[in-house]
Amino acid sequence: MTHQIKDLADYKKTYEHSIKNPEAFWESEAESFTWMKKWDKVLEWNFDEPKIEWFKGAKLNITVNCLDRHIKDRGDQTALLWEANDPSEPSKHISYSELLGKVCQCANALKELGIGKGDRVVFYMPMVPELAIGVLACARIGAIHSVVFAGFSAQALADRVDDAQAKMIICSDYNNRGAKHIAVKDVVDEAMDKSCNSVEHVLVQKNGNNEVNWSDDTDVWWHEIVDKQSKECEPEEMDAEDMLFILYTSGSTGKPKGVVHTCGGYMVYTCSSFRNVFQYKDGDVYWCTADIGWITGHSYIVYGPLLAGATSLMFEGVPTYPDAGRFWHICEKHKVNQFYTAPTAIRALMACGNNWPDNYDLSSLKLLGSVGEPINEEAWHWYDEHIGKKNSPIIDTWWQTETGGIMITPLPGITDAKPTFASYPLPGIQPILLDSDGNILEGNNVEGLLCVNFPWPSILRTTYGDHARCKLTYFSAFPGYYFTGDGARRDEDGRIRVIGRVDDVLNVSGHRMGTAEVENAINEHENVIESAVVGYPHDIKGQGIYAYVIINGVPSDDIINEIRAVVTREIGPIAKPDKIQVVPGLPKTRSGKIMRRILRKIASNELSNMGDVSTLLNPEVVDEVIAGRL
Numbered sequence: 001m002t003h004q005i006k007d008l009a010d011y012k013k014t015y016e017h018s019i020k021n022p023e024a025f026w027e028s029e030a031e032s033f034t035w036m037k038k039w040d041k042v043l044e045w046n047f048d049e050p051k052i053e054w055f056k057g058a059k060l061n062i063t064v065n066c067l068d069r070h071i072k073d074r075g076d077q078t079a080l081l082w083e084a085n086d087p088s089e090p091s092k093h094i095s096y097s098e099l100l101g102k103v104c105q106c107a108n109a110l111k112e113l114g115i116g117k118g119d120r121v122v123f124y125m126p127m128v129p130e131l132a133i134g135v136l137a138c139a140r141i142g143a144i145h146s147v148v149f150a151g152f153s154a155q156a157l158a159d160r161v162d163d164a165q166a167k168m169i170i171c172s173d174y175n176n177r178g179a180k181h182i183a184v185k186d187v188v189d190e191a192m193d194k195s196c197n198s199v200e201h202v203l204v205q206k207n208g209n210n211e212v213n214w215s216d217d218t219d220v221w222w223h224e225i226v227d228k229q230s231k232e233c234e235p236e237e238m239d240a241e242d243m244l245f246i247l248y249t250s251g252s253t254g255k256p257k258g259v260v261h262t263c264g265g266y267m268v269y270t271c272s273s274f275r276n277v278f279q280y281k282d283g284d285v286y287w288c289t290a291d292i293g294w295i296t297g298h299s300y301i302v303y304g305p306l307l308a309g310a311t312s313l314m315f316e317g318v319p320t321y322p323d324a325g326r327f328w329h330i331c332e333k334h335k336v337n338q339f340y341t342a343p344t345a346i347r348a349l350m351a352c353g354n355n356w357p358d359n360y361d362l363s364s365l366k367l368l369g370s371v372g373e374p375i376n377e378e379a380w381h382w383y384d385e386h387i388g389k390k391n392s393p394i395i396d397t398w399w400q401t402e403t404g405g406i407m408i409t410p411l412p413g414i415t416d417a418k419p420t421f422a423s424y425p426l427p428g429i430q431p432i433l434l435d436s437d438g439n440i441l442e443g444n445n446v447e448g449l450l451c452v453n454f455p456w457p458s459i460l461r462t463t464y465g466d467h468a469r470c471k472l473t474y475f476s477a478f479p480g481y482y483f484t485g486d487g488a489r490r491d492e493d494g495r496i497r498v499i500g501r502v503d504d505v506l507n508v509s510g511h512r513m514g515t516a517e518v519e520n521a522i523n524e525h526e527n528v529i530e531s532a533v534v535g536y537p538h539d540i541k542g543q544g545i546y547a548y549v550i551i552n553g554v555p556s557d558d559i560i561n562e563i564r565a566v567v568t569r570e571i572g573p574i575a576k577p578d579k580i581q582v583v584p585g586l587p588k589t590r591s592g593k594i595m596r597r598i599l600r601k602i603a604s605n606e607l608s609n610m611g612d613v614s615t616l617l618n619p620e621v622v623d624e625v626i627a628g629r630l
């Protein structure tokens with residue numbers, strides 16, 4: 001197993017070693033895994049192209065490390081502990097041996113359906129065990145998985161399937177989410193009707209009792225083809241730098257991009273970070289409430305925990321069903337030791353009152369994690385007092401889809417935890433702050449742009465099908481550094497606090513969204529001439545979506561509702577604007593660029609300090625927009 005940091009002195013020593021001697025450090029972290037062939041070189045890199053290769057020449061299969069290698073010592077231990085949406089439905093305990101068998105069965109079925117190494121498979125599923133099984137089955141045979149969050153619309157799904165040129169979609173028939181019973185397969189059918197010409201088969205996991213439309217040409221039931229397969233499947237030999245998965249995420253331009261992670265480095269980093277950050281000990285029950293449709297679910301529900309031989313809890317439902325005590329009920333029921341969730345969930349549950357957590361025995365909890373967006377002080381203290389009873393350290397973990405794993409975080413019981421601070425970098429991570437001219441801000445008590453100046457094993461390698469975009473987005477703003485897109489502050493003791501995005505990316509309930517992406521969707525409405533989308537502070541969601549639209553014709557509630565429907569159709573309900581203001585014009589610079597800074601101030605009700613608007617092309621519009629503020 002990778003090294004598990006024991007105490008502060010160990011953290012300091014390990015960190016220093018990892019920075020002074022990164023290759024030796026990562027080589028020793030990688031030693032304990034099962035490799036079919038060891039590497040010729042630990043690292044080769046440049047951030048110019050960029051080209052980053054870890055464990056060059058090594059051969060492996062990540063599922064051997066997630067599953068096979070645990071069978072001898074922990075074959076009967078629960079690997080996945082699944083909790084259904086409906087609390088009366090029994091939980092499922094899938095042991096490491098059982099999981100290996102199920103993954104191999106699915107892998108064999110994929111092969112029978114013509115899937116092989118390098119083929120892309122898109123998942124569009126609720127949080128059922130088959131999602132984790134299917135993802136691992138792809139990895140078993142060298143197919144590249146791309147999980148699309150099941151809340152995205154048919155159009156968004158089709159866009160991702162087309163970009164990845166996926167040969168197969170794996171979905172469920174229904175998604176049980178709270179009181180809702182959503183027909184997932186219908187969404188896939190709609191996507192297939194739109195485009196998805198590369199798809200040969202749709203593999204459908206049965207999760208409901210109602211009928212679904214069926215196409216004999218493409219559709220195959222999971223239970224009909226998977227259950228009859230052999231429980232053994234030889235793992236495909238993968239190069240350390242072969243693609244493991246693509247995960248689409250939003251940037252500041254319109255189209256989501258496919259972030260690519262590869263096998264070897266991702267494996268080493270997710271395991272190493274999981275063991276250090278969560279201080280997982282044998283016998284613990286670890287629960288991350290994220291959806292596998294996001295990077296958090298990939299790295300810290302599936303890969304990290306399984307690589308570390310942990311028991312990982314997977315929950316199908318939502319925090320407030322059947323009531324706002326559900327999370328705490330699950331913690332009590334399964335004696336959860338490590339609990340990892342998002343600030344938006346904490347804020348929503350905080351608003352439901354203290355009685356809910358107070359009703360349950362939460363004494364098993366040893367640490368509380370937060371991820372996805374800045375956690376505000378009030379939520380941090382509520383989490384600390386009412387969930388952790390001031391007895392469980394809070395780890396505010398900062399990272400991104402592109403980083404593959406947690407980068408900056410307190411270590412529970414090892415480094416101190418200061419509210420709202422992600423604090424210190426993990427071993428091997430070298431964060432720096434730059435000013436807007438690219439000068440490094442040395443010392444403490446500084447604020448700037450968060451960059452990283454040396455590669456770590458799970459850094460993204462490219463954006464699928466468009467390497468130039470990868471270079472432009474992450475490696476061009478400040479040549480020689482990886483640019484995160486976030487602004488951050490370093491306090492007097494060197495702790496880092498991530499403030500938020502400095503680009504046109506929104507973070508709504510921890511969901512990442514490009515303003516341009518939402519604008520493109522809004523502009524699909526026939527009456528919309530132009531739109532501008534900005535974020536504004538929102539009590540529960542962190543950021544809400546505020547859309548300014550110029551409309552052709554007479555504004556009406558119907559049009560506003562239709563615009564929301566268009567966004568839901570184009571992206572999904574998570575991108576629906578909270579506020580839509582019809583405006584006569586948008587403030588623009590003389591070169592025609594929308595002045596978002598002004599629109600953000602108006603949306604946030606910061607009207608006292610609008611700055612100089614006299615240089616605008618149309619300064620008169622500012623007062624009109626303010627007058628119509630929602």
Ligand code: PRX
Pocket residue numbers: 249295296370371372373374375396397398399400401402422484485486498499500501507510511512
């Ligand atoms: O702005 C940062 C914010 O979420 C962005 C990454 O989003 P995504 O790729 O969807 O990954 C989310 C889960 C890892 C970052 O650029 N972010 C994430 N964690 C934190 C955070 N902001 C502040 N504090 C955090 N702990």
